[in-house]
Amino acid sequence: MALNGLAIYKLLPKTNCKDCGQATCLAFAMQMAAGKASLDACPHASDEAKETLGAASEPAIALVEIGTGEKVVKLGNETVLFRHDKRFVHPTAIGILVSDRLDDAAVEARVQSINGLFFDRLGETYGVDLVAVRNDSSDAARFVEVVRKVAELSPLTPALLSEDPVALRGALEVVAGRKPLVYGAHPGNYEALTALAKEFAVPLGVRVDGLDELAELAEKIAKLGHKQLLLDSGARDVKRVLADQTLIRRLAIMKRFRPFGYPTICFADNRDGAQRVLDSVVYAAKYAGVLIIDRVDPAEILPLITWRLNVYTDPQKPIAIEAKVYEVGTPGRDAPVFLTTNFSLTYYCVMGDIESARTPAYILPVDTDGTSVLTAWAAGKVTPEKIKTFLETSGIGDRVDHRRLIIPGGLAVMTAKLKEITGWDILVGPRESSVISAFLRDNWQ
Amino acid sequence: MGVELVQERWKGKLYALTIGREPYQVVAGGDSTLPFLDLDGGSYTRPVSALTVFDRRPENWPDTLTGAWGDVLDNPVQWARKCVELGADAVALKLVSAHPEQGDRSPQECAATVKAVAEAVDQPLIVLGCAVNEKDAAVLPVVSEALNGYNCLIGQATSENYKTVVAGCLAHGHSVIATSPLDINLAKQLNILMTDMNLPPDRIAMDLSIGPLGYGIEYAYSIIERKRTGALLGDRMLAMPVICLVGEEAWKVKEAQRADDLEWGADEPRGILWEAVTAVALAQAGASIFVFYHPEALRQFNTQIDALMGK
Ligand code: SF4
Numbered sequence: 091m092a093l094n095g096l097a098i099y100k101l102l103p104k105t106n107c108k109d110c111g112q113a114t115c116l117a118f119a120m121q122m123a124a125g126k127a128s129l130d131a132c133p134h135a136s137d138e139a140k141e142t143l144g145a146a147s148e149p150a151i152a153l154v155e156i157g158t159g160e161k162v163v164k165l166g167n168e169t170v171l172f173r174h175d176k177r178f179v180h181p182t183a184i185g186i187l188v189s190d191r192l193d194d195a196a197v198e199a200r201v202q203s204i205n206g207l208f209f210d211r212l213g214e215t216y217g218v219d220l221v222a223v224r225n226d227s228s229d230a231a232r233f234v235e236v237v238r239k240v241a242e243l244s245p246l247t248p249a250l251l252s253e254d255p256v257a258l259r260g261a262l263e264v265v266a267g268r269k270p271l272v273y274g275a276h277p278g279n280y281e282a283l284t285a286l287a288k289e290f291a292v293p294l295g296v297r298v299d300g301l302d303e304l305a306e307l308a309e310k311i312a313k314l315g316h317k318q319l320l321l322d323s324g325a326r327d328v329k330r331v332l333a334d335q336t337l338i339r340r341l342a343i344m345k346r347f348r349p350f351g352y353p354t355i356c357f358a359d360n361r362d363g364a365q366r367v368l369d370s371v372v373y374a375a376k377y378a379g380v381l382i383i384d385r386v387d388p389a390e391i392l393p394l395i396t397w398r399l400n401v402y403t404d405p406q407k408p409i410a411i412e413a414k415v416y417e418v419g420t421p422g423r424d425a426p427v428f429l430t431t432n433f434s435l436t437y438y439c440v441m442g443d444i445e446s447a448r449t450p451a452y453i454l455p456v457d458t459d460g461t462s463v464l465t466a467w468a469a470g471k472v473t474p475e476k477i478k479t480f481l482e483t484s485g486i487g488d489r490v491d492h493r494r495l496i497i498p499g500g501l502a503v504m505t506a507k508l509k510e511i512t513g514w515d516i517l518v519g520p521r522e523s524s525v526i527s528a529f530l531r532d533n534w535q
Numbered sequence: 536m537g538v539e540l541v542q543e544r545w546k547g548k549l550y551a552l553t554i555g556r557e558p559y560q561v562v563a564g565g566d567s568t569l570p571f572l573d574l575d576g577g578s579y580t581r582p583v584s585a586l587t588v589f590d591r592r593p594e595n596w597p598d599t600l601t602g603a604w605g606d607v608l609d610n611p612v613q614w615a616r617k618c619v620e621l622g623a624d625a626v627a628l629k630l631v632s633a634h635p636e637q638g639d640r641s642p643q644e645c646a647a648t649v650k651a652v653a654e655a656v657d658q659p660l661i662v663l664g665c666a667v668n669e670k671d672a673a674v675l676p677v678v679s680e681a682l683n684g685y686n687c688l689i690g691q692a693t694s695e696n697y698k699t700v701v702a703g704c705l706a707h708g709h710s711v712i713a714t715s716p717l718d719i720n721l722a723k724q725l726n727i728l729m730t731d732m733n734l735p736p737d738r739i740a741m742d743l744s745i746g747p748l749g750y751g752i753e754y755a756y757s758i759i760e761r762k763r764t765g766a767l768l769g770d771r772m773l774a775m776p777v778i779c780l781v782g783e784e785a786w787k788v789k790e791a792q793r794a795d796d797l798e799w800g801a802d803e804p805r806g807i808l809w810e811a812v813t814a815v816a817l818a819q820a821g822a823s824i825f826v827f828y829h830p831e832a833l834r835q836f837n838t839q840i841d842a843l844m845g846k
Contacts, residue, residue, distance in 0.1 A: 172764065174757040209798065211749075301538045328842045333574055340541040347539075367808055368815045368839040375756075375819050389800025392790060393748060393812045400753040435717070435751040442750060442787045446595055462716075522666065524787075527595065528636040 093143065095123040101139040102132065109133055125150055125169055150343045152352050154293050154318050154379070156183065156220065156271045157247030163219050165320070165353035165379040171339060173405050180353075181402040182374045184395065185220030185249050185271075187384040190227045190236040197236055201243040203386040209395060216395050218246065220271065222382050223261075225252030234260035241265045249273060249382070255282040266290040271380065273297070273355065274322065277307060284314045292318070295355050295380075299324035301334060305349035312349070320355040320379055328369045331356055335377045353379025363387075367394050374398045410460030411437050415484050419450030423491045426451045426534050428519065428526075429477065430498055431458040431466050440523045447527035449534070452489065456480045463500040474507045481512055496534075543575045545767035549774050549823070550737040551580070552710055554625065554688045555659025561624045563740065563823040564776030568767065570821050571843040581844055583824045584814075584833050585625040585661055586618035587782050590640075590648045591632045597792045599806040603829055611648055612655045619656050621830040622837065625688075627661040628652050629783075633674050634665035642677035650681045661688045661826065663712070663780075672696040676703030683707040688778075688824075690714060691742055694725055701732050710738035712778055717744045717751075719758050719765075719773070726772045736771065740778040740824055747784035747791075748813045755779075756820045763821030779817050782828025785810035811835040818843075 099119035110131040112118035121127035122143070129135055129143050151166045163183040170176045186204045188197060201221065208217035221244050225233040233252055241248055241264060249271040250261045258272055273295030275283040280296070287294035296311060296319055298304045304323050311319060323334040335354060341347035356378040358370040366383055367390045373381050374397055385391060411434050418441055430440045432455040444451050456477055458466035466472040481487070481495070493514045497504065499521030509516045520529050551565030561583050568577030592608045593600075607614040615626045630645050632638030653660050662678055664671035675689055676699055682689075690712020692700035697713070704711045713729060715722040722741055730736050741762070745755035759777050766774040785791050791809035795801050810832035814825045818840065827833040 172757075172760055173753075174761045206798075305538050328839070329571060329845050332571060332843070336572060336574060337538070337541065341538065344541055345539065350538075362838070364804070364808060364811070364835050365838060365842070368811060368835060369842075371812050371815050372819055372839075372843075375816060387800050387804070388798060389802075389805035390808060392799055392805065393808045396749040396790070397752075397812055397816060400749065401756070403753050405753065405757045435746055435754060438746070438750040442789070445789050446787060446792070448595075464716075524666070525634070525636060528634075532636065 093123060095120040098122050098143060101136070101142055103134045103136070105134065107134065148351075150346055150351060152317060152319075154320060154353050156249075156269060156293055156380075158267070158269045161245065161247050161268070163247065168339070168353075168377070169343065171336075171343065173401065177404040177406065178402050180379075182378045182398050183219040183380045184391075184398065185222040185380060185382045186218055186386060187382060188221060188223050188236065188240055190223060190225055190229070190233045192236075194239065197239055198243060200386060201240055204246065205244055207386065207388060207391050207395075209388075209392055211396075211399075216399055218391065218395070220249045220380070220382075221246045222249035222251055225254060225257050228254070230254055230257035230260055233257040234264060237261040238264050241268065247271075249380070251382075253279055255279060255286060258283065258286055262286060262290045262292065266292065269293075271295060271320065273320070275307070275311060277303070280307060280311055281314070284311050284316050287318070288314075288316050293320060294318065295320040295322060297322040297324055301337065305347075308349040308352065317352075319352040321350065321352050322355045322357075326357060326359060328360075328372055331369070332372055332376055335373070339377045355380040355382070358383040363390065370394050371397050375401055410434065410457070411455055413455055413457035413480065413484075415486050415489065416441070416453045416455070417450070418444045418453060419448075421450040421452050423489070425449075425490060426496055426530065427486060427490060427494070428453045428496045429501075430455050431461060431463050431472060432456065433458065433460045433462045433466075436462045440526070443523040443526040447530050449530050452486060454480065454484055454486060463498045467500060472501065474504050474511055477504075477508060478512045481514065540574065543569075545575060545577055547767045547769040547771075547774060549580075549763075549766050549776055550739075552688070552737055552740055552776050552823075554661070554686055554710060556657075556684075556686055559657045559659065560686075561659055563778075564774075566821075566823075569763065570819060580823065582818050582822070582840055583624045584837055584840075585627040585824065585826045586621065586623040586830060586833055587627045587629055587826055587828050588614040588618060588652065589629050589631050590645070591638065593631070597786070597802065597806060598794070599803045600786060600828055603831065612651050615652045615656050618830075619658050621833070623658065623827075623833060625659040625661055626652065626656055627663060627826045629663040630665055630674060630678075632665075633670055634667055635670055637665070642674045645674050646677045646681035649678050653682055653685050653687075659687065660685060661712075661824075663690060666691060668693055668695040672699040675700045679703035679707040679709055682709065686710075688712060688740055690740075692725075692729070694721070694728070697725065697729055698732070701729050701734050704738070705732070705734055710740065712740050712742050713775070714742040714744060717746070717754055717758060719743075719761060722758075722762070723772045726775060730772075736775060739775040741775045742778050742780065745779050745781070745784055745813075745817060747781070747788055748809055748816070749790055750788055752813060752816060756816055759817060759820035759822050776823030777821070778824040778826065779814065779822045780826045781810055781814045781817070782826055782832070785813045785832075786828050807831045807835065811839075815839050
């Protein structure tokens with residue numbers, strides 16, 4: 091139930107004691123109404139307030155956890171429809187399918203491929219999250235066997251895709267300790283599956299075709315006492331998925347509609363491989379909690395994982411990269427040295443264009459609080475003195491034999507002053523990094 | 536339990552930009568709701584997809600790209616014809632060799648090239664200069680004149696050179712690509728300056744300087760999405776359709792370029808997907824015109840758009 095700030099305020103002690111961290115009870119009420127504070131923060135709330143506000147103080151979308159320890163994947167707790175309003179909190183978890191119809195050798199090969207779907211990017215590693223075993227064989231014993239094998243071979247958290255309580259119980263007895271996702275409950279099996287999910291304390295996927303039916307079933311399962319749920323409206327074509335995902339998210343956030351207050355699960359099972367990836371791009375952008383895809387080719391998974399990473403970065407803050415010496419290729423002692431700013435986009439453009447120029451080089455992104463060259467210059471965040479200090483502390487002087495610094499075209503006015511205080515020769519580079527290749531050809535020998 | 540519909544009531548609408556000549560005209564924009572979503576009522580327009588032609592053989596292209604085009608790369612006219620055969624709604628001719636450091640071709644030479652291409656294909660023409668403000672200010676008005684009557688989309692006009700570019704387009708009946716540096720306020724400002732010159736608002740396409748997948752696409756995604764919702768909420772100076780140079784951006788990055796790689800997989804599907812994913816993501820944000828390099832990326836994009844349009 092959505093309550094406005096004033097309705098919440100009426101139920102608070104109105105003493106303005108500040109114990110909640112807010113200046114007044116009214117301020118606290120407004121925070122709660124916006125979904126930014128929980129009633130737990132007020133130690134003086136009456137039982138009546140707790141009762142009435144319980145629902146309002148719960149997050150619009152429940153936090154659901156799959157996996158344990160280092161491999162835990164958190165989903166839910168989202169608060170917005172558009173990422174320009176606020177950060178999307180928990181990245182879509184990507185799971186790769188393994189069918190239990192494969193023979194042992196094929197299972198092993200597939201799991202090895204899945205285990206390899208990890209990519210380094212700027213010193214961090216990004217990869218897939220789940221290995222999803224699907225009970226295509228309809229044979230409970232075979233399912234358990236494959237789950238056991240997969241769990242032995244992969245450090246990734248399993249997702250158990252079966253509708254058969256017997257198969258699922260068998261699998262859970264093997265891997266419950268890794269807190270796998272169980273999928274899924276439908277109107278015919280939900281009582282048995284809910285009991286299993288409760289017994290083993292694992293999240294449960296719920297699938298019914300149609301949103302009305304989905305709301306009904308999610309509500310029934312919640313009444314049975316299980317609230318670690320993932321929703322699937324049964325849609326499989328991208329247009330229908332987009333529509334359902336949008337409505338589920340709107341109902342959860344704008345209407346606080348409890349039956350849809352859970353993350354979702356989507357399946358990219360387009361018949362065409364490349365289209366599966368493109369469907370997945372839409373799902374990751376539009377609210378999928380878990381995404382299951384039947385692809386293991388890194389050429390297809392790398393773009394998808396990169397997209398997921400991009401969508402779930404914080405849109406409010408310009409990403410600043412660390413101000414230090416970066417190498418493009420394997421630069422030698424005569425390699426060019428480029429100065430730029432530490433706004434990640436500026437840096438990446440320069441880096442990409444130097445890479446395409448195929449000239450190994452050093453890049454020095456001076457700290458401008460993550461702003462671009464022109465913004466930084468206009469705001470006085472890049473000065474000759476600052477560049478001098480950065481040149482000295484970065485240690486670049488020990489790594490090259492020359493003393494020639496290429497500065498962005500936008501900083502040309504600093505040339506004389508920079509030369510004077512640093513003792514380096516200053517080369518004015520292009521204003522646009524896209525012509526770095528031509529610039530190097532004509533100016534760097 | 537009946538699930539209630541939660542609808543947004545959009546009161547604004549994107550301007551509909553028409554380029555080309557009957558019967559091959561295409562329309563970008565005109566949308567009155569979020570992309571591909573029927574929930575709120577209103578309509579959405581199918582994105583326009585174009586393939587890029589350079590006015591001379593491109594340098595430093597990876598094999599995936601050169602292999603896709605073969606021997607037309609030396610001949611803009613044949614290249615343009617092939618774009619149309621491969622299903623492009625429009626041809627985007629890039630005047631690389633006007634660049635002072637890459638040939639420095641004169642405005643007259645450029646005009647001859649665009650004229651030859653315009654005469655060779657029926658489909659609408661998008662003309663991109665060399666992205667050097669002063670040179671484009673010299674070249675684009677002459678090109679506009681040579682293309683009189685073709686109803687082209689011409690750019691990139693920036694805050695530095697828009698006056699001459701817009702004047703040329705106004706005089707010869709073209710639309711203008713307004714380029715701004717990934718900042719919604721600067722983009723809006725440029726639209727205001729251009730419409731102040733009496734350029735009709737339905738003759739502007741906004742180029743917000745997108746970043747490719749992995750390298751700043753998230754900024755572009757959110758600015759485009761904000762712009763789309765801003766326009767739907769009624770801001771007329773944000774209501775121009777967005778053009779995305781996805782080919783130019785996507786193929787710059789190492790993930791698209793690198794040859795076959797154990798960790799990253801084969802180069803061809805990877806490069807093509809890098810471009811197609813960039814485009815599909817930005818279509819979801821609400822952009823309207825997509826300019827590709829690789830014909831297979833265009834095809835994959837259009838297959839995805841078919842599905843999203845409900846075809
Ligand atoms: S802690 Fe409770 S009583 Fe004290 S100011 Fe906050 S809301 Fe009011």
